Amino acid sequence: xxxxxxxxNTSDELEKFGTVEKIVTQLKSFLPPSxxxxxxxxxxxxxxxxxxxxxxxxxxxxxxNPRQEHIYYLLEHANGKxxxxxxxxxxxxxxxxxxxxxxxxxxxxAFILRQDTCGDERTQRAFHRLQEMYAxxxxxxxxxxxxxQPDALSCEGGCDNAK
Numbered sequence: 001x002x003x004x005x006x007x008x009n010t011s012d013e014l015e016k017f018g019t020v021e022k023i024v025t026q027l028k029s030f031l032p033p034s035x036x037x038x039x040x041x042x043x044x045x046x047x048x049x050x051x052x053x054x055x056x057x058x059x060x061x062x063x064x065n066p067r068q069e070h071i072y073y074l075l076e077h078a079n080g081k082x083x084x085x086x087x088x089x090x091x092x093x094x095x096x097x098x099x100x101x102x103x104x105x106x107x108x109x110a111f112i113l114r115q116d117t118c119g120d121e122r123t124q125r126a127f128h129r130l131q132e133m134y135a136x137x138x139x140x141x142x143x144x145x146x147x148x149q150p151d152a153l154s155c156e157g158g159c160d161n162a163k
Contacts, residue, residue: 005017005023005026006049006053008049011041011043014046014049020040020041024037027045027048027052066112067112067113069086070087070112070113071113071122071126073087074087074126074129074130074133075126075129087133089105089137090105093105093138102134103134105134106130106131106133106134110127113126113130
């Protein structure tokens with residue numbers, strides 16, 4: 001019943017779910033114990049429901065397809081650590097010998113995004129963000145050996161990707 005509360009767009013639709021007090025009680029289950037909800041009318045409840053949908057329930061968002069999910073995590077998800085987890089970023093991608101694995105990761109997500117065929121603005125921005133993340137992973141520092149030197153390809157130090 002609470003999930004259908006979030007689909008209500010008018011006061012009349014909210015009235016079908018019961019009194020203001022009953023709806024407030026249901027909505028409090030989505031909030032931390034320290035939060036207060038003091039709506040006195042259905043109009044105020046609509047504002048609270050909108051806020052809860054934007055700030056609380058967003059974490060439980062159901063995506064229409066993997067492309068939309070990846071676009072969301074690339075562009076909108078605020079928690080960087082969780083974003084990396086959801087996108088499948090591994091620590092090895094940032095190591096000197098992780099460039100191959102990072103490239104495979106980038107190519108897999110680029111295929112999901114299909115920015116070449118889905119040219120909408122959000123997809124283009126998500127693809128650009130993906131490229132930025134990949135560049136961060138594979139960036140060489142000034143003290144790092146150049147890739148065309150044999151020592152740089154040896155992956156000494158026990159990297160799992162060494163071939």
